[in-house]
Amino acid sequence: MKTYIFDKLPDGREVTAYEIGSETLGATILNYGGIIQKLLYKGTDIIGGYDKIEGYLVSDGYQGALIGRYANRIRGAKFTLNGVEYRLAANEEARGNHLHGGMEGYDKKFWAVEGKTDCDGEHLVLTLTDPDGNENYPGTVSVRVTYSVCGADFSIRYEAVSDKDTPFNMTNHAYLNMNGIAGDTIYNETLMINADEMSKVDENLIPVAKVPVEGTPFDFRTPKLLSRELMFCDDEQMQKGQGLDHNFYISADEATLYQGKKLAKAAVYTGALGALTLYTDKPCVQFYAANFMEGAYPFKGGLVRRRNGALCLETQFAPDGPNRGEAILRAGDKYDYTALFRFDD
Numbered sequence: 502m503k504t505y506i507f508d509k510l511p512d513g514r515e516v517t518a519y520e521i522g523s524e525t526l527g528a529t530i531l532n533y534g535g536i537i538q539k540l541l542y543k544g545t546d547i548i549g550g551y552d553k554i555e556g557y558l559v560s561d562g563y564q565g566a567l568i569g570r571y572a573n574r575i576r577g578a579k580f581t582l583n584g585v586e587y588r589l590a591a592n593e594e595a596r597g598n599h600l601h602g603g604m605e606g607y608d609k610k611f612w613a614v615e616g617k618t619d620c621d622g623e624h625l626v627l628t629l630t631d632p633d634g635n636e637n638y639p640g641t642v643s644v645r646v647t648y649s650v651c652g653a654d655f656s657i658r659y660e661a662v663s664d665k666d667t668p669f670n671m672t673n674h675a676y677l678n679m680n681g682i683a684g685d686t687i688y689n690e691t692l693m694i695n696a697d698e699m700s701k702v703d704e705n706l707i708p709v710a711k712v713p714v715e716g717t718p719f720d721f722r723t724p725k726l727l728s729r730e731l732m733f734c735d736d737e738q739m740q741k742g743q744g745l746d747h748n749f750y751i752s753a754d755e756a757t758l759y760q761g762k763k764l765a766k767a768a769v770y771t772g773a774l775g776a777l778t779l780y781t782d783k784p785c786v787q788f789y790a791a792n793f794m795e796g797a798y799p800f801k802g803g804l805v806r807r808r809n810g811a812l813c814l815e816t817q818f819a820p821d822g823p824n825r826g827e828a829i830l831r832a833g834d835k836y837d838y839t840a841l842f843r844f845d846d
């Protein structure tokens with residue numbers, strides 16, 4: 502494993518980069534935000550990101566970062582748990598929502614890092630203690646994330662234990678492009694999402710109902726072209742999301758065994774470089790088509806950031822879970838979920 506100083510934060514703190522990999526896949530991870538800064542598939546970089554830490558600070562896209570304590574939205578930036586109302590930061594101001602953990606989510610934390618190599622590949626273990634009351638959430642949570650590369654498999658395992666009941670829902674916000682991040686938009690790529698149902702959302706992107714995908718533009722049960730026409734189609738849900746930005750309930754009909762766990766096949770994403778299959782034991786995945794990926798600050802190597810220039814497949818519990826009594830990590834219980842990105846070899 503190679504490590505080097507990636508950059509410095511404006512306050513002088515050093516950000517370190519760690520490289521793990523195999524012949525097929527190489528990942529560069531930062532201790533700041535647990536950010537996947539580079540993901541080389543057969544030598545081509547397929548992930549959005551920046552050359553300098555400044556890019557991650559000025560852009561609000563959560564590029565490649567770990568997301569927590571609660572990924573996605575919490576309506577009205579509040580929830581009630583065990584009879585107590587908790588008020589969170591409404592950092593998605595226009596919609597009044599709490600988004601991706603608040604003002605200083607896991608994407609902005611320094612993580613302690615430890616690397617190891619064994620017969621199952623190369624692993625990077627990141628740990629964080631998220632104190633009681635941080636971002637107004639209850640309970641001190643000990644969080645552990647393991648990034649692994651083994652052959653053509655890239656996985657992220659999220660483990661946590663809390664000393665009080667708390668909402669908990671982690672993901673990673675990787676923007677992937679299977680044409681290569683320097684390649685085309687996603688318009689000539691295909692996606693299959695193994696989901697019969699999705700969350701219908703209101704104007705603030707908060708789920709209001711679980712509905713069948715059948716007969717809608719959200720039916721990805723067989724591989725579908727991510728065409729421009731689809732992204733901009735005249736559909737009420739598509740317009741609410743300003744494009745594809747929706748939660749899908751994964752059907753658990755096909756599975757693989759990985760690191761001793763049964764993971765369901767969630768999606769297959771295919772571009773010019775090949776196919777990527779996503780497996781997880783989380784119940785849902787957010788498909789976000791990078792509808793807001795624009796701005797003056799360039800990506801790595803001066804690349805222009807373009808709307809629909811990549812996509813995110815964020816494994817998760819459904820958005821706004823705490824307001825439906827879902828996605829609560831009980832004191833002393835073990836949180837343990839995995840996302841496996843299995844590439845063609």
Ligand code: BGC
Binds near residue numbers: 561746747
């Ligand atoms: C959300 C988008 C949001 C993006 C922020 C995604 O997880 O679903 O609505 O704009 O994160 O980069």
